[in-house]
Amino acid sequence: MPLYQITNDALLELPSTSFQQESLWERRDLQRLLKVNIQAIDENVMVIAEEFGDWSESGRRIDLLAIDRDANLVVIELKRTDCGGHMELQAIRYAAMVANMTWDHAKSAFQKYLINNQIDADAEAKLCEFLGWSDPNEDDFAQNVRIVLASANFSKEITTSVLWLNDRDLDISCVRLSLHKIDDKLVLSADQIIPLPEAESYQIEVKQKRRQERVSRTENKDRSLFSITYMEKVYAEGFKKSDIAYHTVSLLDEKGLIDDDVFDFLRSDTSCSFRLLKHLEEMTETEKRYSKYRFNREPEIRYGDSGYYIARNWGVNNVQKFIDKIEARFPKICYSSNSNI
Incomplete structure (x- = not known):
């Protein structure tokens, strides 16, 4: 022009x-x-x-x-x-x-x-x-x-x-x-x-x-906030689905519910298409790049002599699967959200 x-x-x-x-x-x-x-x-x-x-x-x-x-x-x-x-x-x-x-x-x-x-x-x-x-x-x-x-x-x-x-x-x-x-x-x-x-x-x-x-x-670009209770007492509330595994594992750890059997159960879980618990050395470059684990901080849970990070790749299509699995294994744990999943 x-x-x-x-x-x-x-x-x-x-x-x-x-x-x-x-x-x-x-x-x-x-x-x-x-x-x-x-x-x-x-x-x-x-x-x-x-x-x-x-x-x-x-x-x-x-x-x-x-x-x-x-x-x-x-x-x-x-x-x-x-x-x-x-x-x-x-x-x-x-x-x-x-x-x-x-x-x-x-x-x-x-x-x-x-x-x-x-x-x-x-x-x-x-x-x-x-x-x-x-x-x-x-x-x-x-x-x-x-x-x-x-x-x-x-x-x-x-x-x-x-x-x-x-x-x-x-x-x-x-x-x-x-x-x-x-x-x-x-x-x-x-x-x-x-x-x-x-x-x-x-x-x-x-x-x-x-x-x-x-x-x-x-999809429902999910704005849901979740709560988790243990023995009918609120353990954590108002958190996003990306933190559901973190609060779940933290609850189990704090209440002394993780033995070898439970640890193997958690370690092998792939409800979110990634392993629920991983060492830093086990993470792929893609998992690090897209923050599938909070690897840039101290390990979120320790079991035995090792530290592990907790997966945060949760969406509307996999969070319910994880909830169902945890509630079936631990009947005293209950989840709720402010909208339907």
Whole structure:
């Protein structure tokens, strides 16, 4: 899109140029400048990591990883080329890789980013401030992953693919980056071409409706709070499902109910698709990355000469199985929640 300088007598078209002509590179220049001025391409996001690649299975890295005001993760990919290459496929891979990122993992990545950029701030406090939260709300974090593609231009293959993917409930934006010159000064123009800004609010409403319908069909994004009683006395109350195993094992330990037989019963339990109790050395890198166990603290229970961590991978489809198993084995233990599981 041409830009014009207004004079008293005319509109003077500013000469266009390219990133290649000006010797501007993706990482050295675009990424460096945009990470501290991300509002140029999206005014509602905050960068929390650059060159993010915290996974063992791949050497690929996300140019910029951000969050938006709705606590969604945002994968931002940058290209200086006139076609965009295969950036949409690359970004989809990255979105899939970060889809299960936890609050703790994001907080850790952001703290590292702040330190590397010599920003004196607490990551969790800064995240909560940006999101308008008084306290961390892990259940509302990263419910969706958005993608922003920013390039000098986009091939027809990319725009066609993005339109098709968006129609199937992905959330991908394309921002065209144009360079112009005023005398010896470079001017950057960032124009969102997909979705068109004037149609974006309507498309967002349609997507939100689809997501709400999907959520209501497939899950109750569970806000339930649980309580556990022993011999009709409350042991712990008002905790989330992610802590149900922790409080259960703590109760059994505190009441002296764990002998070798019970320990073997707990150790072999896989109600949540992970072993209920694990040594630190037994955890996979994936389990650590997505905080399936609270491994970054002292062991939560000790038995014999060993310390163990308690699984926290609990969802609406597996927590009831665990409750049924525990209540059957220990009739004096009873669970309740403030909604149906």
